[in-house]
Amino acid sequence: MGAYIIRRILWTIPTVLGVMLLTFALFVVALPDPAITALGKHSSPAVRKSYREKYGLDKPAWLDFTALKSGQIRKAFDSRFFRTLTFQFGKSSHYNRPVSELFLAKAPISLAIQGPVFVIELGLQLLIALYISSWRGRWPDFVVTLLSVLGMSIPIVSLYLLGQWLFGARLHWFPIAGWGVGFFNCIQYAALPILVSVFGGMGGGTRFYRTVVLEQLHSDYVRTARSKGVSRHDALLVHVLRNVLIPVLTNTVTALPGLLMGALVLERMFQIPGAGGLLVEAIFNSDSALVMAVTYFLAVVYCLLVLVTDILYTLVDPRVSLY
Amino acid sequence: MDAPAKNTALDDPIGRSRFGELMLRLYRRPAAFISAIIVALYVIVGLLTFLPVFDRHADLDGSDQLKKDGLIWQIVGKEYAPPSFVSSAAAPPEDPELPPPTGAAASAERVPHGGPIDLLLGTDILGRSVFWHVIYGTRVALTIAVIASALSLTIGTVLGVLAGYFGGIVDAIIIWVVNTVSSVPWILLTLAIIFVLRASFQVAKSDAQDAPQGTTKAAPAGDRDLEAVILAMGLTSWVGLCRLVRGEVLSIRERDYVVAARAMGLDTPRILVRHILPNITHLIIITFSLGAVDFVQAEVVLTLLGLGISAKPSWGRMIDDAKLELLRGVWWQFAAATIAIFVLCLALNLLGDFLRDVLDPRLRGAD
Numbered sequence: 001m002g003a004y005i006i007r008r009i010l011w012t013i014p015t016v017l018g019v020m021l022l023t024f025a026l027f028v029v030a031l032p033d034p035a036i037t038a039l040g041k042h043s044s045p046a047v048r049k050s051y052r053e054k055y056g057l058d059k060p061a062w063l064d065f066t067a068l069k070s071g072q073i074r075k076a077f078d079s080r081f082f083r084t085l086t087f088q089f090g091k092s093s094h095y096n097r098p099v100s101e102l103f104l105a106k107a108p109i110s111l112a113i114q115g116p117v118f119v120i121e122l123g124l125q126l127l128i129a130l131y132i133s134s135w136r137g138r139w140p141d142f143v144v145t146l147l148s149v150l151g152m153s154i155p156i157v158s159l160y161l162l163g164q165w166l167f168g169a170r171l172h173w174f175p176i177a178g179w180g181v182g183f184f185n186c187i188q189y190a191a192l193p194i195l196v197s198v199f200g201g202m203g204g205g206t207r208f209y210r211t212v213v214l215e216q217l218h219s220d221y222v223r224t225a226r227s228k229g230v231s232r233h234d235a236l237l238v239h240v241l242r243n244v245l246i247p248v249l250t251n252t253v254t255a256l257p258g259l260l261m262g263a264l265v266l267e268r269m270f271q272i273p274g275a276g277g278l279l280v281e282a283i284f285n286s287d288s289a290l291v292m293a294v295t296y297f298l299a300v301v302y303c304l305l306v307l308v309t310d311i312l313y314t315l316v317d318p319r320v321s322l323y
Numbered sequence: 324m325d326a327p328a329k330n331t332a333l334d335d336p337i338g339r340s341r342f343g344e345l346m347l348r349l350y351r352r353p354a355a356f357i358s359a360i361i362v363a364l365y366v367i368v369g370l371l372t373f374l375p376v377f378d379r380h381a382d383l384d385g386s387d388q389l390k391k392d393g394l395i396w397q398i399v400g401k402e403y404a405p406p407s408f409v410s411s412a413a414a415p416p417e418d419p420e421l422p423p424p425t426g427a428a429a430s431a432e433r434v435p436h437g438g439p440i441d442l443l444l445g446t447d448i449l450g451r452s453v454f455w456h457v458i459y460g461t462r463v464a465l466t467i468a469v470i471a472s473a474l475s476l477t478i479g480t481v482l483g484v485l486a487g488y489f490g491g492i493v494d495a496i497i498i499w500v501v502n503t504v505s506s507v508p509w510i511l512l513t514l515a516i517i518f519v520l521r522a523s524f525q526v527a528k529s530d531a532q533d534a535p536q537g538t539t540k541a542a543p544a545g546d547r548d549l550e551a552v553i554l555a556m557g558l559t560s561w562v563g564l565c566r567l568v569r570g571e572v573l574s575i576r577e578r579d580y581v582v583a584a585r586a587m588g589l590d591t592p593r594i595l596v597r598h599i600l601p602n603i604t605h606l607i608i609i610t611f612s613l614g615a616v617d618f619v620q621a622e623v624v625l626t627l628l629g630l631g632i633s634a635k636p637s638w639g640r641m642i643d644d645a646k647l648e649l650l651r652g653v654w655w656q657f658a659a660a661t662i663a664i665f666v667l668c669l670a671l672n673l674l675g676d677f678l679r680d681v682l683d684p685r686l687r688g689a690d
Contacts, residue, residue: 156623165649168650
C-alpha cells in the first residue's frame with residue numbers, strides 16, 4: 001500500500017509539469033504580446049519596455065542561458081516558466097495588485113457557495129439512490145429516473161433564471177441577487193444560489209448512483225447477508241454503501257469541474273463577488289497574468305484532489321493498491 | 324400472439340444487416356423512435372435555413388452592417404409583443420423608464436408589418452421576431468455541435484487508436500497528454516483557449532485595419548466568435564473518447580482476426596482502417612449523441628459569460644437577454660429558447676441511451 005501511494009505521488013509530477021507546459025504554451029507562446037495588446041501596436045518601444053519590466057514580461061521565457069553559462073544558477077532559473085511553476089505569479093495589469101492577493105481575497109466567497117452545494121448535492125443524491133433502490137421498476141423509481149433525465153436536458157442557466165424568478169421575484173423568499181456584509185447577511189444571499197445549484201446538479205449523479213446501488217444490491221454478498229438475517233436497512237447502509245463508495249469517489253472527482261462552472265455562471269447571474277467573477281472579468285480586461293495564474297493554480301489543485309481521491313481508494317478498497 | 328414472433332425476429336441475427344437491426348430495435352422502442360424523429364426534425368430545420376428562400380429573414384454572415392440590420396434583425400412588430408396565441412390582456416406593463424414613442428412619426432415607424440408566423444412567438448426588445456430567432460438558433464447550435472464533435476471525435480479516435488494499437492512509448496506519451504488535458508478542468512481550459520483566440524483575432528483585426536483597403540478581408544465578428552467557441556470546445560472534449568477507444572483497441576488488437584490480418588502481411592494502415600476502426604464505431608456514435616448535448620448546453624453557458632456567440636442569433640443569446648426580461652414578465656423569448664434546447668437535449672439524451680444499450684451494453688452498468 002505504501003509503495004502504491006508513493007508511486008501514485010510520483011505519477012502526479014509529470015502531470016503537473018504537463019499542465020504547466022499546456023498553460024505556458026497557451027499564454028506565453030500562442031498569446032500575442034500582452035504589451036502590444038495593452039498599449040496598442042503604435043506604442044513606442046520604450047513604453048513597451050517599461051510595461052514589460054513592470055509585469056515581469058522582460059524575463060526570459062524558459063531559461064536564462066547567458067546567466068547559466070556564466071554560472072549564476074539562481075539567476076538562470078529566474079524565468080517566467082519557473083516563476084509560474086513555483087506559484088510566483090506576477091501582477092494583474094488591470095488591478096495593479098499581485099495576482100495571488102486578488103485570488104485569495106475572492107476564493108473564500110466562491111467556496112462559501114460551492115462547498116455547501118457540493119456536500120448537500122452528494123448527500124441528497126446518495127440518499128435518493130439508496131431509497132429508490134428498493135422500489136426498482138415501480139413508480140418512485142420511474143419518477144426519479146424521469147426527473148433526472150429531464151434535469152439533465154434543461155439548460156442550467158434557464159434553471160437559475162427560473163429560480164430567481166420564482167423564489168426571488170414571485171414569492172419574495174430570497175433576494176434575487178447580490179451579496180452582503182457579515183455572516184448572517186451573506187447566508188440570506190447565498191441561500192438561493194445554493195438551492196438552485198443543488199437542484200440543477202442533482203440529475204446526472206442520482207441516475208449514476210441509482211445504477212451503482214442496484215448493481216451492488218443484486219450481488220451475492222448482499223444475498224448472503226440477507227439470508228443470514230441482516231435487515232434490508234442494515235444491508236443497504238453497511239454492506240452496499242461501503243461498496244458504493246468507490247464509484248462515488250470517482251464520480252465526485254469528475255463532478256468537481258462542474259462546481260467550477262457553477263461558480264462562474266452562478267457568480268455572474270447572482271452578482272456574487274467571488275473568484276469565478278474575477279476570472280471572467282480578467283478575460284474581458286485582457287488580464288493575461290491573472291487568467292494564466294487562475295488556470296494554472298486551479299489545475300494544480302485539481303491534480304492534487306485527484307491524487308487524494310486515488311489514495312482514498314486504497315482506504316476504501318485495499319485491492320486497488322495491488323495494481 | 325404477436326409479441327413472441329417479434330422477439331424471435333429480433334433475436335435472429337442472420338439475414339439482417341447491422342444497420343437494419345438497429346433500425347428494427349429503434350422502431351421497437353417508442354421513446355427512442357420519437358427522439359430520433361425529433362432530432363431529425365431539428366436537423367432538417369437547421370439545414371433548411373441555408374436555403375436562399377430564408378434569406379429574407381437573415382443574412383447570417385453579417386458582412387454588411389446595413390444588410391444585417393435590415394434583414395436578420397428585421398423588425399416585425401412592436402417591442403415585447405407577446406406570442407400571438409396569448410390574449411392581449413397578458414401584455415407586459417410598459418417600461419416606466421422609457422417613454423412610449425408619441426406622435427404620428429413614431430407610430431408610423433412602429434407599425435407591425437410581420438406576418439402571423441413572424442409574430443407567432445412574440446417579439447423581443449426591439450420588436451424582432453422570436454420565432455425566427457429560435458429557427459436560426461437551431462442552425463448555430465447544430466453547427467457548433469456538429470463541427471466541434473467532428474473535431475473532438477477525430478482527435479479522440481486517432482490518438483486512442485494509435486495509443487491502443489502501438490503501445491509502448493506512443494501509448495505513454497498519449498496517456499500523458501490525456502492526463503494533462505483532463506487535469507485542467509474542462510471549463511477552465513475552454514475559457515483559456517477562447518481568451519487566447521480572442522486576443523489573436525483582435526491582433527489580426529487591427530493588422531487588417533492597418534493594411535491598405537482591399538488587400539485583406541477580415542472575417543465578420545460573428546464568424547470569429549463561432550470559430551473560437553467551436554475550436555475551444557473541440558480541443559477540450561476529446562479525452563473521454565480517447566480513453567474509451569484506447570481501452571477497446573487494446574483488446575481488439577489481440578483478437579484472432581487482427582492477428583490473422585497481421586500474419587497475412589497486411590500493412591498497418593490497412594489493419595487500422597479496415598479491421599480496427601469498424602469495431603470502435605459504436606463508441607464514436609454513442610459519444611457523438613451524448614456529447615452533442617454538452618456542446619449545445621455549453622454554448623448557452625459561454626454566451627451567458629459573454630464569451631460565446633455575440634453577433635449571430637443563438638439560443639444562448641436569447642437566454643442571456645432573458646436575464647433582465649424574465650423578471651419584468653417577458654417570458655416568451657426565454658421560454659422559446661429553453662424549450663428548444665430542452666426538447667433537443669432530451670431527445671439526444673434518450674437516443675444516446677438507446678444507442679448505448681443496443682450498441683454496447685457493457686457501458687451501461689446494471690440497469
